[in-house]
Amino acid sequence: MDLLEYQGKQLFAAHGVAVPSGEVAESVADAVAAAERIGYPCAIKAQVLIGGRGKAGGIKIAADRAEAEAHAGAILGMDIVGPHGEGPFRVDRVWIEGGSAIAAEYYASVILDRGEKKLLAMVSAKGGMDIEAVAAEDPGALVKEHIDPTRPFTAAAARPIVERAGLAEDALDEAAEALAKLAETAMAEDATLIEVNPLIVTEDRDVVALDSKVTIDGNALYRHEGLAELDAEAIDDPQEAMAREKGLTYVKLDGNVGILANGAGLCMSTLDVVAQAGGAPANFLDAGGGSKAEAIVDALTVISSDEKVSAILFNIFGGITRCDEIAKGIVEASSRIDLGVPLVVRLDGTNSEQGLAILAEAGLPDLHQETTMLGAARKVVELAGSGS
Amino acid sequence: MSIVVDEKTKLVVSGLTGREGSFHGLRNKAYGTYLAAGVTPGKGGQDVEGVPIFDSIREAVEGEGANTSMIFVPARFAAPAIDEAIESGVETVIAITEGIPVLDMLQTYWKAKEAGVRLIGPNCPGVLSPGKANVGIIPAQFFDPGKIGVVSKSGTLTYQIGNELKQAGEGNSSIVGIGGDPIIGSDFIDILKLYEADPETELIVMVGEIGGDAEERAADFIAAEISKPVVAYIAGFTAPPGKQMGHAGAIISGSSGTAQAKKEALEAKGVRVGESPTETAKIAVEVLRG
Numbered sequence: 235m236d237l238l239e240y241q242g243k244q245l246f247a248a249h250g251v252a253v254p255s256g257e258v259a260e261s262v263a264d265a266v267a268a269a270e271r272i273g274y275p276c277a278i279k280a281q282v283l284i285g286g287r288g289k290a291g292g293i294k295i296a297a298d299r300a301e302a303e304a305h306a307g308a309i310l311g312m313d314i315v316g317p318h319g320e321g322p323f324r325v326d327r328v329w330i331e332g333g334s335a336i337a338a339e340y341y342a343s344v345i346l347d348r349g350e351k352k353l354l355a356m357v358s359a360k361g362g363m364d365i366e367a368v369a370a371e372d373p374g375a376l377v378k379e380h381i382d383p384t385r386p387f388t389a390a391a392a393r394p395i396v397e398r399a400g401l402a403e404d405a406l407d408e409a410a411e412a413l414a415k416l417a418e419t420a421m422a423e424d425a426t427l428i429e430v431n432p433l434i435v436t437e438d439r440d441v442v443a444l445d446s447k448v449t450i451d452g453n454a455l456y457r458h459e460g461l462a463e464l465d466a467e468a469i470d471d472p473q474e475a476m477a478r479e480k481g482l483t484y485v486k487l488d489g490n491v492g493i494l495a496n497g498a499g500l501c502m503s504t505l506d507v508v509a510q511a512g513g514a515p516a517n518f519l520d521a522g523g524g525s526k527a528e529a530i531v532d533a534l535t536v537i538s539s540d541e542k543v544s545a546i547l548f549n550i551f552g553g554i555t556r557c558d559e560i561a562k563g564i565v566e567a568s569s570r571i572d573l574g575v576p577l578v579v580r581l582d583g584t585n586s587e588q589g590l591a592i593l594a595e596a597g598l599p600d601l602h603q604e605t606t607m608l609g610a611a612r613k614v615v616e617l618a619g620s621g622s
Numbered sequence: 623m624s625i626v627v628d629e630k631t632k633l634v635v636s637g638l639t640g641r642e643g644s645f646h647g648l649r650n651k652a653y654g655t656y657l658a659a660g661v662t663p664g665k666g667g668q669d670v671e672g673v674p675i676f677d678s679i680r681e682a683v684e685g686e687g688a689n690t691s692m693i694f695v696p697a698r699f700a701a702p703a704i705d706e707a708i709e710s711g712v713e714t715v716i717a718i719t720e721g722i723p724v725l726d727m728l729q730t731y732w733k734a735k736e737a738g739v740r741l742i743g744p745n746c747p748g749v750l751s752p753g754k755a756n757v758g759i760i761p762a763q764f765f766d767p768g769k770i771g772v773v774s775k776s777g778t779l780t781y782q783i784g785n786e787l788k789q790a791g792e793g794n795s796s797i798v799g800i801g802g803d804p805i806i807g808s809d810f811i812d813i814l815k816l817y818e819a820d821p822e823t824e825l826i827v828m829v830g831e832i833g834g835d836a837e838e839r840a841a842d843f844i845a846a847e848i849s850k851p852v853v854a855y856i857a858g859f860t861a862p863p864g865k866q867m868g869h870a871g872a873i874i875s876g877s878s879g880t881a882q883a884k885k886e887a888l889e890a891k892g893v894r895v896g897e898s899p900t901e902t903a904k905i906a907v908e909v910l911r912g
Contacts, residue, residue: 236864318863318877346724348804348834348871351731366876383732424725426804427875453870454723456698485865498802498868499776499831502857506881507898509860518861520868551782553747553761583781584761607782608900 235450235465238281240329242428242446249419251412252442256331265306266299268330274298275333278305282323283468284316285447292325295333302330334444339432340401340409341365344381344417346426353381353420355392355413357399361432375399381417389414401435408441409433423461424454473517473540480532482519489514491618492537492546492575494530496521496555504549507607513615516543521555530563531570538573545618547610548579557581557589565596576600576617580610624751624796625771625816625823626714626742627690631755632658634682634712636703637694638670646694646718646759647673653762655755658686679710690714692748692757697721700744704730708739716757717743717807724870727805734807741807745869747777747799760797768793770906771817773810774829775802775836775869779857779899783827786903792910795823802831802869810840818848825851825910827902828893830884832858833871837884845891851909854888854895855902856881 237245243253256272258281259265269276280292287293292314296302306328313322339362347354358376360368369376377399381387392413393406401409412433420428427449434444455462469475477484483498487505491513495501498520505515517540519533537546550560560581567573579601581589593603602617604610633650637643638660648671651657659674659682666677676682679691691707693700693715700719707715708730715734722744734741742749748758753767760777764785772794774780780797787794798813800806810828817823826848830837837856844852859881861867863874874880885895894909896902 320862320864346728346804349836349839351728351805353728383728421725424723426724451724451870452866453697453721454725457723483868485862485867487860487862495778497776497778498872499774499779499829499857500782502776502831502861502867502872503779503782503855503899505860506857510897515860518865518867551778551785553764553778553781554759555778583764583785606900608898 235452235455235461235468236283237446237448237450237464238283239279239446240281241464242448243443245419245423245448246443246446249415249422251415251419252440254331254334254442254444256329258327258329259306260327262303262306262310265310265328265330266303269296269302270299272330272332276302277331277333278302278309279329279331280309280312280314280325281327281329282314282325284314284320284323286317287314290314334434334442335437336434337437338402338435340434341431342413342416342433343427343429344420345428347380350380352383353417355379355381355395355417357395357401357413359400365431387414387417404439405435405441412441412443423458424451425449426451473536476539477536480536482533482536483522484536485518486540487515487517489516490542490544491614492516492540492543493549494519494521494533494537494546495549496551500549500551504547504607507611508547508615511611511615513611513618516540526559527563527566530560531567534567534573535571538571538575543575545576545578545614546573547614548577549607549610550581550583552581552583552585556584557586558592561589561592565592565598568598576602578602578604578610578614578617580604580607623820623822624754625813625820626740626749626751626796626798627755627757628751629754631690631757632656632686632688633690633692633757634659634661634679634686634688635692635694636661636679636707638662638673639665639675640694643694644670647692650756653756655757658682658688679707679712683711688712690716690757693717693719693744695719701726701730704741704744705733708734708737708741712739714740714742715807716748717741718746718748718758720745722803724804727803731805731807742798743801743807745803746801746806747780749796749798751796752794758799760799764788765797766793769795769822769824769910770827771795771820771823771825772797772827772829773813773817774799775831776829776857779829782899783829783855783903786900787906790903790907792907795820802871804834804871809836811843814840814843814848818850823850825853825906827906828852828854830854830856831869831872832861832867832881833873833879835879838887841887841891841893844893852893853902853906853909854893855899856884856895
């Protein structure tokens, strides 16, 4: 799960990383009241989970009450599209924080390096801009160092990294301290990514995290109660929220072909094959191993509640999952919910013959059986049409 | 020969007294795997259908000569259970459990490395060597003994491809599910090495998916070290960035970890990549038969 900027900063603060103090607001009135308490100039920042907020007009500096009101009014409710076309994300809250006197902007991050199986610390003196571009243009400007998993990562261990990155001499101690604390935050909070861009040095020579990007390992949420609550409230897509409640692994996409498969790999592959057949998948839904009838009812309820869906594909290869159970689930679901769209079913693997017999006997209207994955993909694309 | 598990495997299952553990452990036994023992702390001295239960893995190693451990315990207790297995004296640990916190696995990974123990998984379906042994949840009925070694991040996708190979009349030396988590004990490269050294394996099918750079690393390794033909499949071309697609490791971060990049990296090193599971199986059969 990804944290909003202010949530990440709160996490930093809890681990001793300096951040500007601020307040979150969901209305213009609250934002103005917060700005009045904080004082001017203050920054009013859109809280959405994408980069490029500044360019999109989602971050503004207010010099007085009138500007705070105007900026909060403009930012709250705006739609922000990410640099890679993500979103749009509607801004439903802003973070108001005191203005910082910036002497220098750096970059610092601690991420999980999957390939090397270690945490990787990265520091650059060139902060405040797109770090991927910095790394591409001038690889030497981004200093990377793996963290030894068997030893504590102290400020002393962090010091050579910030030195090599060429940060200002009189900021090295504090920057090393900050980097060590960011790593501590990652380990204590089960973060797989912590990025601070920019990490600033103020005119008073304090090192402060002016932004935050934090990803928490979803598998570890059980031991972080506060973060788990944030995760639950972060879902604003109605289907994703419904799926979460029912314990289904679901990802909303923007096409019109509803998809259910068993196993994450097979499900991803099903999306690809549908796309190759000229269709646009509406979702990813992994029914999991050993899917029972009740899970199928839940899955179909979620998929069919998406109004864009004009046909649904069931792609099941039964291993542990038994195809007769899946078939029973389909029959049960059809009696309980009105799908209103055609269903293409491909059952293969364990007990597929029994499953197919159950479906044939039920004689469900608008149910189409296919024997291969490719055939099923072509059929569902044909039935789904253009979706308009 | 096969790799990782075979007729010399003496299996100890952590969680054998649980519902999932007993179902799959006994299924593995019914397939012909030598199931030496089960482990559940506090239940030592009991048995599950004649299989002795011990309080610790070490006792099962000492008492029954177990050399392979399978972990079936719930996610939040799994990392310590894997650690226990690593320290118990077994050669191989196969962790099926899904949902283990990744930073726990980071610690466990290095413990296994240091101890020289082969760790497969977590979040994997296990390893099957057709006709010899099955450790995990792979449905053995879709696989015959044969010449194709399979290594995969995904379970059902592997069954799909295995079934197509079987229908085409080909079988497998082994099927290794390495798991869909960001940190796994054995990567493609570790398993490719074993297949290269296995005389029974004549061709390798590698099934990857979005996220991380294990496929790209494997591509370089194949070019440098693997003499046997490799055919690959990659899932997740339609996955959007930033969304976790079921597996904890299946996520495109920014612009890295895409299926397209993996396909291109493999093809650049001469590895043929199938468009679909069906085409992948077809290419494998074609290459195998020359």
